[in-house]
Amino acid sequence: MKYQTELKDNILYIRLEGDLIAGADTQQMIDSVDDMQEGNVLLCAVDLSNVRFMDSSGMGVLVSLLTKFRNRGGELVLIKPSDHIRKLLIVTKLNAIFTIAENDDFAAQFLKESTY
Template structure:
């Protein structure tokens, strides 16, 4: 399933809502571009809503790490919200849960970031 995404700006954060499979196809560079633009716009945090993501490949993990690196290099942070059980397991196996702050819901992430 192709990855679709939407982004919206809230205060000093950008919220990226992803839907589909994060496999690092053409959507990968587009997502990284969104982060690059956000950094230039002085966005401090990026919340990635994973509620509608069913699958993340190793390339998709690379995209997430690239986004995180870009934000951290600019003094910002990337947070993950609402991962499915499958995605939660993947974050544990890859130890990404130690790198990213993961929230169970978008609401919790918004509160945690404020």
Template structure:
């Protein structure tokens, strides 16, 4: 399933809602570009809503890490929210759950970064 996404700005945060499979194809560079633009606009945090993501490939993981690196380089942070059970397992297997702060819901993520 092709990845679709939407980005919305909330104060100093950007919320990325992803839907489909994150495999780092043509959507990957666009997501990284959204982060680069957001940094230019002084965005401090990015919350990635993974509720509708079914699958993440190794390239998709690379995209997430690139986004995290870009944000951390300017003192920002990327948070992951609402991962499915399958995506949660992947985060544990790849130890990304130690690199990213993962929230069970968007509400939890939003309240944590206020």
């Protein structure tokens, strides 16, 4: 899995590509999020549009990120998961705990409104 992070308007954007499964790069991403949170970043948008496959450990990563942000009074939103990932979220009922945005603008609007 490849990932890029970008901090824009106090929102951490994480753009994932490839397969979201357990591995060294997944742990590296989580560590970089922890570092960002030390700088009081409370809002996060995870772009899943280029994720082809996700297993249970990948779902665990998303839940872990959501928990990290909510425990600090923040919020996380998923951006445009592929059809395969959407189906997994529905089957596992994780669609009930994640907000799904269709693009960056909707994600930013939701996150900014969630802080009021």
